[in-house]
Amino acid sequence: MSLEERKTLAWHETLEIHELVAAQSTGLMKLKKSIGKMNDAELRRIYKQAIGDTELNLNELIRFYPSAPSVSEREESEREDTGFYAGELLMFSKTLVRTYAGAITETATPVLRKTLINQLLRSIHCHERIFNYMHKKGLYPAYDLEALLNHDLQNAKKALEMK
Template sequence: MEQQDRRTLAWHETLELHELVAFQSVGLMKLKLSYRKVPDQELKEIYRKSIHELEHNLNELLKFYPSAPGYQGRDDDDDFREDVGFYAGDLLSLSKALVRNLSVAITETATPALRNVLTKQLNAGIKGHERIFNYMYRNGLYPSYDLGRLLGNDIENAQKALRMKY
């Protein structure tokens, strides 16, 4: 069996990298937008530390993008709508987390009535995820079938989050 070039990321780890960078970029933007509104100094300090940790994470993860299969850099002519993309990405992250959390909760449920409610909510969550994904895909905010553009969007969002003041 031939040894693969370990300087190139595998497809599955590239997709995990994408999910991590997209999720942390939106989270970082939310923390920075909220920072000034936090009234408690101790909580504000926790926010500040979380912001620095996410910035560190993104800076480390972005270094792997040039090694990703399909990465072509960012097309500067793409008129990505920042605010719409941020809000849509935030809703997509929430819907993914909801589906995951409900799925785990169902596996821990022994009470049939609760299992039925969680299953109903899971199915609704899946439909909600489909709605926001389709919206993002139709509007060019989630080019899921174009890995190069997908990774380029990640870099743009991460860099925007890193540049934001708080």
């Protein structure tokens, strides 16, 4: 069966799409909030292009959501700023973990390697704390795929509709 004929995405690719949509929705909101502060015309043009590219990415990715594996139904409650800020910290900590892991593999100096490992561990603990907070508050339904994807769609829609 070809990819075009497949009606359901695999769980792992659905979760990767979730990560991309969640990160880009938050990023798009931040870009749209920041562009009005840009005095430099060239930087403003770059921001506009980044906004347009991110909107295109989101619109392309959310088209795959109807093909996500089916799970039990659940209403997703309205998210307030707390969810946005918590999600921003979650993405920041996740990015740091990935960045530190890559940097460690490029490090030859033992004292620098030890420093980076300690900083990686702090980043991992930060990620754990914010994830646990979000999960406890119902802001990240990690074990409910349908709710997770519905939340992504709400955030993507909100980001796309922002002026």
